[in-house]
Amino acid sequence: MNAYRPNPAETTFLLFDVLRLPQQLAELPALADVADPALMQQVLEEAGKFVGEVVAPLNRDGDEIGCRFEAGTVTAPPGFADAYRAFWQAGWPALATAPEDGGQGLPSVLEAVLYEWLSAANHGWTMAPGLLHGAYECVKHHASDALKAQYLEKLATGEWLATMCLTETHAGSDLGLVRTKAVPQPDGGYLLSGTKIFISGGEHDLSENIVHLVLARLPDAPAGPKGLSLFLVPKFYADGSRSAVVCERIEEKMGLHGSPTCVMRFDEAHAQIVGEPGRGLNAMFVMMNAARLHVALQGVGLLDAAWQKANAYAAERRQMRAPGPRVDGEAADLIHRHPAMRQKLDTQRAWLDAGRVLAYRTALELDVAKHHPDAQRRAAALRWCALTTPVLKSAFTEQAFSGGSECLQVFGGHGYVREWGIEQIVRDARVSMIYEGTNEIQAIDLLIRKVLPDGGAALNALLDELDDGHPESQPRIAALRDMTAAVVLAAPTDETLAHEVAGDYLRATALVLLDWAWRQIENAASLQDQRWSRPALALRQRVLPELAMRQHMVLARCAQSQPHTVIT
């Protein structure tokens, strides 16, 4: 079983040559000092070593042994706790948090690369620190000074881990149905009661303390999402006493056995409010783009892990004669010479390279949106993040699963047995299509919340930005403009239409972004090199043809538009 290895050299090529990261960062005063290529390269090389040497080797036990639950306590798989201690002590969680909070203040894009690699190496382990950034931002921007004094540095450095307690049995995609209660106390605190499910890292032995951020409802709160407030409850209070938060059990899951998925019961637990009453969802949604980008990066990483395994296997295993002239005296050819296998590998590589470019660019835009001196540039960056994030989250988690399954197929029967580790990737990847907003929610977010409200103006502005006048890409961009116009026209009088085409519309947007990303790669890479020419060919032959199909599906539905179509 060959373990995943990060590739810093190729990553710096994508960051520096394709995306021109140093030049982009130089425009951001807050980051100009740390935008030194040599420094960034060094950070990536160190990160690559840590991921490859410390985290990747624990992945198999994470799956096979998994987390153990006993009487309210959770024991992480062998080695997980030591690796996490080494991780935070080396300062990795603090890579991109603010220096004033104890962080290193490096660009978000380096954190993006780090988490892509970590997810590829060990998705289960990475779930624990993966939730830190959101909790840090949430506390930083919404908590009182007193709470910040207690928690912000611990979260910024990763000394303590955190959870997001949102889901309840009856309230998943629909957080408006949350029932957990918070009753105000005379001292200004609250007593929190209720049961939350699907809480990643709700209980474990990786860090001394765990900070829970919990959505709950005040007694006088209105029904629905506007009645939700956000609260903080730690596992241990400052005086060392334990809060009334109990892990009732952990779920048996399809995969991701290295991450405990907990049922957490709050029994009048002493809590503090974070932000204003009734603004709980608002406090969580400010960090949503970063969190969803993080999941997209999991998808990219897991696809890379699967690709690396399949590519290595295909270069060693021989079965049957491939078409074409004989290249050696063996009775059978290497699998990677068989066209069906070659196509699978190159197609996943095409997704993967584009995914990196798109995700890194989006991470960069997160910093641009925060730090650029020019308001118009900041607005463009916000637009980029708002529109591309749901697309990347959906498209790359889907690809991690379906493309991971294609990589499994390269192994034949050996792919189905545990030994090679490829089936674990497919099982682990499946959850990323569901959490942090299901992929169907992402499609609604893109089309119904972001494209339609301004009549497609933001989307068309993004397409202006993507349009470099390349003759092959222009019909693709035009196709997405046409689809947008058709939906904008038909949706107002057909209540279900936008919901019905949202998934196809998202896929079409993903393909236009893939096309853009590959043009950026082609501008910087040598297409004489099969490393780049093969996936570029696969993109054209096997990936982009889907665009016309999605266009047809959306336009056909718009053409059949019936005012007030009702599903009964």
Add this chain to the structure above:
Amino acid sequence: MNAYRPNPAETTFLLFDVLRLPQQLAELPALADVADPALMQQVLEEAGKFVGEVVAPLNRDGDEIGCRFEAGTVTAPPGFADAYRAFWQAGWPALATAPEDGGQGLPSVLEAVLYEWLSAANHGWTMAPGLLHGAYECVKHHASDALKAQYLEKLATGEWLATMCLTETHAGSDLGLVRTKAVPQPDGGYLLSGTKIFISGGEHDLSENIVHLVLARLPDAPAGPKGLSLFLVPKFYADGSRSAVVCERIEEKMGLHGSPTCVMRFDEAHAQIVGEPGRGLNAMFVMMNAARLHVALQGVGLLDAAWQKANAYAAERRQMRAPGPRVDGEAADLIHRHPAMRQKLDTQRAWLDAGRVLAYRTALELDVAKHHPDAQRRAAALRWCALTTPVLKSAFTEQAFSGGSECLQVFGGHGYVREWGIEQIVRDARVSMIYEGTNEIQAIDLLIRKVLPDGGAALNALLDELDDGHPESQPRIAALRDMTAAVVLAAPTDETLAHEVAGDYLRATALVLLDWAWRQIENAASLQDQRWSRPALALRQRVLPELAMRQHMVLARCAQSQPHTVIT
């Protein structure tokens, strides 16, 4: 967790009203007597009861507890052995085997339905009897009279189970690489030595004896597939002594835990030859259409099992407001009113209904090919089976996995935890894309072995048969004819072309068959009924648009055809 339930009433509608089974069987003298609709209906109702009441309830333990290996013995999951005893004692394995061998001689199509249902209810358990039919046919048509006297009735009735020992570590898709040796003995027998892997049911406690059919090589045999002969080694010989066949271990797999996947070592085991020396593959390939159809039926069954779960969940679970007018006073709507969920359910239903029609029709054609008095009709039936079987095997195993995953998505986070049983279906289904010839092998079988050699004549004859002049279907049939003509023209001077387009060509063929199947349904069903109108609409809106994409991919590759393109 709701268990799978067979639906005999709907099945008889498909068999009797859509496929006109009684009229078709009446043309076959060997089956005319047993083609009584009332009898067939009764058999299906009894089968449905057995599957639903005896086999389905064991599925969860089959996955969770799985098979246990200890010192060469394999213990099946709880209840498996009792259920198998009840199964063969009730005569189910003998349903379609010949009366002269102890069978009931009923039409193959009833056996097809039975195995679809069994696979849906409990894929792992069904692997054991699933291999019987092939072994029975193999012994019946190729073994000596002495071997038949010992084994045929035991296999025909299912009292003894059987294996197919083909794969070795280095020889999977490429059986020509098999190294297991058979050394002739003075008594006319052979001593067999070698190690076989991925042997389903190689060892277990379900039946008193196990009959192994083993591909091996005689000492003087040429290299490659023509050097292979077929041998029979039982677990126990007639005198009760045990053969030198040892189960070394069972594999840890992604799923299918209810079926032991064994490594079997043969240490100079006393064996008998089945058929002529050097004709081993030939002996196995006669039953290939039936075996591959069986796997296609697994796909259809597993997709149904997933669909039933998702459909039931979507009719109970509420999340968020769906578009359209309010239908009740609840704060959230039933999931099945959300367009994205409705589309998923209807799309899988469209595949599923078509899969049944196509698989049952193919099972019928297997009987027509055997029993029809008219040689031309027999030839047409053989053509149908040869061309559609690889398509159905590939398309419906792919759909069981990808469509099963779509059904999982309907559950949101609940789909990822074991509790609901939907993730098991996705894991179990994955193997069907690999075994009995990988789906890539099916694509090569269709295009390179069956379509191209006669310049597309057989394929075009099949399309003549599918063409009922329906105006919507004619462009689809024409598209496949065009693709066929283009590949026939370009392939001879471009060595890799056919391999590169084979997968797309198979998908296009699958879609044309789906379209045909739904026209058969529409001729018999009321399209006023949402049961049929919804999947029919999903077929048109969400499934068939893929055909134009596949056509584009194949034609674009043909247009770029380069004589002697070489993959290096």
